[in-house]
Amino acid sequence: MSNRQPNAFHRAFPAREFFRGSARSVVFWSFINGLLLAFLLILFFLILDLLDHRGRISVQGVERVQQLQEILASPEPEASVETAEPSEEPAEPKADTDEVAAAEEKPAPEPEPKAAPAAEKSTTTPDRLVLSDTGILPSVWWTHSKYHLGIMKSVYQRVPLLQQNQSALFTLILVALVVASIRVLIRWRCRLRSLKVSHHISTTLRNMIHRQALRLGPGDLSGKETDQAFHLFIQDVGTVQNGVFHWVYGLTRHTVTLAILLLIAVSIDWRLTLQCIIPLAAAWYFLMQHRKDYDLQHARTLVTIDTELSLLAENLRSTRLVRGYGMENPEHEQFQKHLAKYTENLEKLKRVEGWGHRIARGLAVFCSCLVVFLVGYKVLVNPDSLPLSAAVLVVGIFGFFYLPVNGLHELFRVREESTVAASSIYRYLNLIPEVGQAVGAKFLEPMSTALQFENVTYSLTPGSPPILKGFDLKIPAGTTTALVSLEKLAPRAVSFLVPRFIEPRSGRVLIDGEDTAWVTLESLRAEAIFVSGNDPCLTGTVKDNIRCGDERYSLQEVIAASKESHAHQFIQGLPQGYETVLGQHGEDLTTGECFRLGLARALLRKPALMIIEEPEGPLDEDTKTLLEDAYSRIFQNRTVLVIPSRITTLRRVDQVVVIHEGKVEAVDSQSNLLKKSALYRHWEYTRFNQFRHSQDTPIEQR
Known part of the structure; x- marks a missing residue:
């Protein structure tokens, strides 16, 4: 029967602790960090798109031209309406009359935006509009056409720095650096909070071990229980502390990161995301199964190598018998036989390790090529639905998937080790002292007889x-x-x-x-x-x-x-x-x-x-x-x-x-x-x- 208690780690750190104290703070700041990651990816997309289109946009169709002109138009200042007094007379009414007259003289004027970007070259007709040096306007136009959201449109209209290429590039890079710095600070804060949680858990366990040692220690005749308590106090509690730290710090961070990446990939193109996710998940599952088989075969080979090495060393102890009975030739043949087996097992171990690394690298290359092919095919077939910048972002997201997924896999391995250590601790804490004071015990007078x-x-x-x-x-x-x-x-x-x-x-x-x-x-x-x-x-x-x-x-x-x-x-x-x-x-x-x-x-x-x-x-x-x-x-x-x-x-x-x-x-x-x-x-x-x-x-x- 296994000595490991499945709920030992949960007993040391229950799930409800995520919603208390410092652990709750880690969850909250990890969520904020995830939102900043999404914002950072959006900035990365805008920078790539700006470098790809260089602020040049071409729109055809009357309806599409009108939509683009709406984006280019500056929002009306609300303050002038709110602060206008009822008794004030309208300023310069003649100017409005002149504008109407001018409009009547030109029956098909091209409306020029009030805050239109300075374009090097522009072509404007009722059904076609071409602009250059417009900053992030191509990205705003693509997101507005795809998602019909007014957030990017409002930001573009209210931030003049984003309306020209050079200032937009500088602004995006600067904001990206600020966001990345904030994420570093938040991760540092989450790390400190996670350390605080793990320190609290380890302190609680050490207090419990100390109290139990005071109860059990006096009866330790051989000293084994004292050594056990010392080992639990130092090493096993340290293992649990490390496991709690990684569980609090890693679980929230990797989960939120994975969710944000998946959400952004789905928002860009859910069909493409599904086409990439399914083979990637299958490849990951195959790799995990192969790693289990590899670890088992690797351990068996090491045992065989140790056995052969022990047999080789054992021959060194029988030299007196060999020389005394003239067994040099048979002994040498036996030694060479074991040496050949030892060498064969070493080569087998090298092959096992080599094939393991080759399979892992082959799967990584295959998955990378598959993602690039699917994304590239989408770009070639329908470039309007997936521009090159968005395609690069999707490829980067799928490449970045490895970090949180592998982090979660390692996290469960660390939890398994912590569970074993916690099981040892709670087995010790569950021991009942053999000495206890009886109910109604008497007071003992100083010894006087025997x-x-x-x-x-x-x-x-x-x-x-x-x-x-x-x-x-x-x-x-x-x-x-x-x-x-x-x-x-x-x-x-x-x-x-x-x-x-x-x-x-x-x-x-x-x-x-x-x-x-x-x-x-x-x-x-x-x-x-x-x-x-x-x-x-x-x-x-x-x-x-x-x-x-x-x-x-x-x-x-x-x-x-x-x-x-x-x-x-x-x-x-x-x-x-x-x-x-x-x-x-x-x-x-x-x-x-x-x-x-x-x-x-x-x-x-x-x-x-x-x-x-x-x-x-x-x-x-x-x-x-x-x-x-x-x-x-x-x-x-x-x-x-x-x-x-x-x-x-x-x-x-x-x-x-x-x-x-x-x-x-x-x-x-x-x-x-x-x-x-x-x-x-x-x-x-x-x-x-x-x-x-x-x-x-x-x-x-x-």
């Missing part, structure tokens, strides 16, 4: 081999106990059960006869504190590291706890003492210093029960000496469980518990176990005997 494990069984996951199986142990209060085992996770599992970082599959853990499953987690973890020498320092000051954000503890109490664990001396040697910042961007501490800081953190709370996991890393001699003195204070009047990494700690504790196959194998002092328990002697030998370690490995920490 810590007891009753028939405890624990495994990492249900059905996996148990780490503890029928574990029974009673530790009197006020004693020190070391936990050792050949299985590394067994002592840690026992230690984690006490503060309920993990929950037993069966059995009970009792403190003074109270089942820890029925006491509050806050009171339990205040009296049973776990200190690990392998834990890093928290990001923050030294004082914050020891107080853990609890303002109830004063600086004097922090210093007293630091002195008890022998951390005060090295803290004072730091640049700002207790105000020195630790962590990734602060001061680095040694393993021993981090361990002593952790002991101070625990001693500040004065717990009745301490669980100490000594660091696995090497300690310097000064730290070892200081720890001996610190232990002499910590072990007094307190119950202590130790997971030792130093043999001197084993000699100091009251008893050593040997755990084997999930049960208590032996309980006694270190000296007696050396005499009585072969299992303990084996464990101590494997851990501390110097001849069991290489010279480069730290031996023991005495």
